[in-house]
Amino acid sequence: MSASDKAYEHVKTGILAGDIPPGTFVTEGRLAEEIGVSRTPVREALLRLQAEGMVELFPKKGALVTAPTPRETQEIFEARALIEEWAAAQMWPRRADAIPALRAHLDEMADLMRTGDVSAFSAADRAFHEVIVDAGSNSVISRQYSHLRDRQIVIVAGNLRGDKPRMTASLRQHRELLHLLESGTKSQFVRACREHVDYAVGLAGTR
Amino acid sequence: MSASDKAYEHVKTGILAGDIPPGTFVTEGRLAEEIGVSRTPVREALLRLQAEGMVELFPKKGALVTAPTPRETQEIFEARALIEEWAAAQMWPRRADAIPALRAHLDEMADLMRTGDVSAFSAADRAFHEVIVDAGSNSVISRQYSHLRDRQIVIVAGNLRGDKPRMTASLRQHRELLHLLESGTKSQFVRACREHVDYAVGLAGTR
DNA sequence: TGCGCTCATGTTGCATCCACCATAGATGCA
DNA sequence: TGCATCTATGGTGGATGCAACATGAGCGCA
Numbered sequence: 001m002s003a004s005d006k007a008y009e010h011v012k013t014g015i016l017a018g019d020i021p022p023g024t025f026v027t028e029g030r031l032a033e034e035i036g037v038s039r040t041p042v043r044e045a046l047l048r049l050q051a052e053g054m055v056e057l058f059p060k061k062g063a064l065v066t067a068p069t070p071r072e073t074q075e076i077f078e079a080r081a082l083i084e085e086w087a088a089a090q091m092w093p094r095r096a097d098a099i100p101a102l103r104a105h106l107d108e109m110a111d112l113m114r115t116g117d118v119s120a121f122s123a124a125d126r127a128f129h130e131v132i133v134d135a136g137s138n139s140v141i142s143r144q145y146s147h148l149r150d151r152q153i154v155i156v157a158g159n160l161r162g163d164k165p166r167m168t169a170s171l172r173q174h175r176e177l178l179h180l181l182e183s184g185t186k187s188q189f190v191r192a193c194r195e196h197v198d199y200a201v202g203l204a205g206t207r
Numbered sequence: 208m209s210a211s212d213k214a215y216e217h218v219k220t221g222i223l224a225g226d227i228p229p230g231t232f233v234t235e236g237r238l239a240e241e242i243g244v245s246r247t248p249v250r251e252a253l254l255r256l257q258a259e260g261m262v263e264l265f266p267k268k269g270a271l272v273t274a275p276t277p278r279e280t281q282e283i284f285e286a287r288a289l290i291e292e293w294a295a296a297q298m299w300p301r302r303a304d305a306i307p308a309l310r311a312h313l314d315e316m317a318d319l320m321r322t323g324d325v326s327a328f329s330a331a332d333r334a335f336h337e338v339i340v341d342a343g344s345n346s347v348i349s350r351q352y353s354h355l356r357d358r359q360i361v362i363v364a365g366n367l368r369g370d371k372p373r374m375t376a377s378l379r380q381h382r383e384l385l386h387l388l389e390s391g392t393k394s395q396f397v398r399a400c401r402e403h404v405d406y407a408v409g410l411a412g413t414r
Numbered sequence: 415t416g417c418g419c420t421c422a423t424g425t426t427g428c429a430t431c432c433a434c435c436a437t438a439g440a441t442g443c444a
Numbered sequence: 445t446g447c448a449t450c451t452a453t454g455g456t457g458g459a460t461g462c463a464a465c466a467t468g469a470g471c472g473c474a
Binding site for chain 4: 234235236246250264265266267268269
C-alpha cells in the first residue's frame with residue numbers, strides 16, 4: 001500500500017469512526033507526523049477527501065472536517081431512497097441468489113445488537129443494503145450509493161450511539177424486507193424499501 | 208486561480224473537448240511543461256480526475272485517459288434515466304418558474320444546430336436537462352447528475368460528430384418536453400423524460 | 415483603558431530533488 | 445539465429461525546501 005493510500009485510509013476511517021469529529025481542523029503537518037509519512041501523501045489524501053465532500057479545504061488555513069448540514073442530510077436520504085427503490089424494483093423477477101447474503105447480514109446484525117457494537121451493527125446494515133443495490137448490476141449506481149452511505153456514517157457517528165429501541169426497529173424492518181423478498185410481491189418489497197429509508201430519514205432528522 | 212486548478216481545468220477540458228482522446232497516455236512531466244507549472248499540481252489534478260473516473264493511473268507508468276466501456280455507458284444512461292425520471296416527477300405540482308430557462312436553452316439549441324456547433328449544442332442540451340434536475344432542489348443528486356454528464360461527454364465527443372438528423376430529433380424531443388411541461392400531465396412528462404433518455408441510450412449503444 | 419499596528423508563528427502551495435521501478439533495446443552466449 | 449540477461453531511460457512516489465499568506469499576540473500610543 002502506498003503512503004498516499006495509508007494517509008487516505010487513516011483520515012477517512014478516523015472521520016467515519018468518529019475519532020476525528022466534524023468541526024475539527026486538521027493540518028497536513030500534524031497528520032503527516034501522526035501517520036509517519038511526509039506532507040505530500042497527506043495532502044493528496046485530503047484532496048481526495050475534499051472531492052468526496054468529507055473535508056473542506058481552506059487555503060493557507062487547514063482542512064475542516066465537515067458534517068452534513070440538516071439540508072444535506074435530507075438530500076442524502078432522498079438520494080438513497082431513489083436508488084434503493086430502483087434497486088428493489090430490479091430484484092424482480094425474483095433474484096433468489098441474493099437471499100443467502102442478506103440472511104447472513106441479518107444474522108450478523110442480530111448478533112451485534114446483542115453485543116451492542118453500534119458501529120459494526122451499522123456496517124452490517126449497510127452491507128445488507130449494498131447487497132440489494134449491487135443486485136441491480138450497475139456499478140455506477142453502486143458507487144454513488146456507497147458514497148452516500150459514507151457521508152451518512154458521519155451523521156450517524158454523531159447521532160446514534162447505541163440506541164437499543166432503534167436498533168430493534170431496524171432489525172425488525174430488515175427481517176420484514178427479507179421476508180417480502182422471499183414470499184412477497186414486487187410492489188410490497190419496493191414499498192417496504194421506500195418506507196425503510198423514510199424511517200431512517202426521520203431518525204436522522206429528529207436529532 | 209491556483210496552479211493546481213489550472214492543471215485540472217487544462218486536462219479536464221482537454222479530455223471533454225476531445226483534444227486528449229481516450230486511449231492516450233499522459234505523463235505528469237509533459238503536462239507540467241505544457242501548462243507551465245511543476246509536476247506537483249499536475250499530479251494533484253490527475254488524482255482528482257482519477258477520482259472522477261476520467262483517467263486511470265498506472266503506478267510508475269502514467270495516466271491513461273479512459274473512455275467509458277459499453278457496459279459503463281449503459282450504466283451511465285440508466286443512472287441518468289433514474290435521476291431524470293425522479294426530477295421530472297418533482298416538477299409537479301407544476302413548476303412554471305423553470306420554463307423561461309428551459310425555453311432559452313431550447314432556442315440556443317435551435318441556433319446552434321443551424322451553425323452546426325456540435326459541442327455547444329451538446330452543452331445546451333445538458334444545460335436544459337440540468338435545469339430540470341436542479342428543480343428537484345437536491346444538490347447531492349444534482350452533483351451526481353452533473354458527474355454523469357461529464358462522463359457521457361467523453362462518449363459523445365468520440366461518437367456524435369455533427370449528425371444533423373440526430374440533432375433534429377433531439378431538438379424535437381426537447382420541444383416536446385417543454386410543451387408537456389407547459390400543458391401536459393405529470394405522467395406524460397415523466398414518461399417523455401424517460402423515453403428521451405432511452406433514446407439517447409440507443410444512440411450511444413449503436414455505435 | 416482601548417485601539418491600531420507590527421511581527422512572530424503556523425500553514426499551505428508549489429518547486430525541486432532523489433530513490434525506486436518498469437520497460438525496451440542492446441549485448442553476450444549457446 | 446534465438447534466448448536470456450543486462451543496462452539505459454523515462455516515469456512515478458515521496459521527501460524536503462522555500463516563499464507567500466493568514467492569524468493572533470504583544471506593544472505603543474492616545
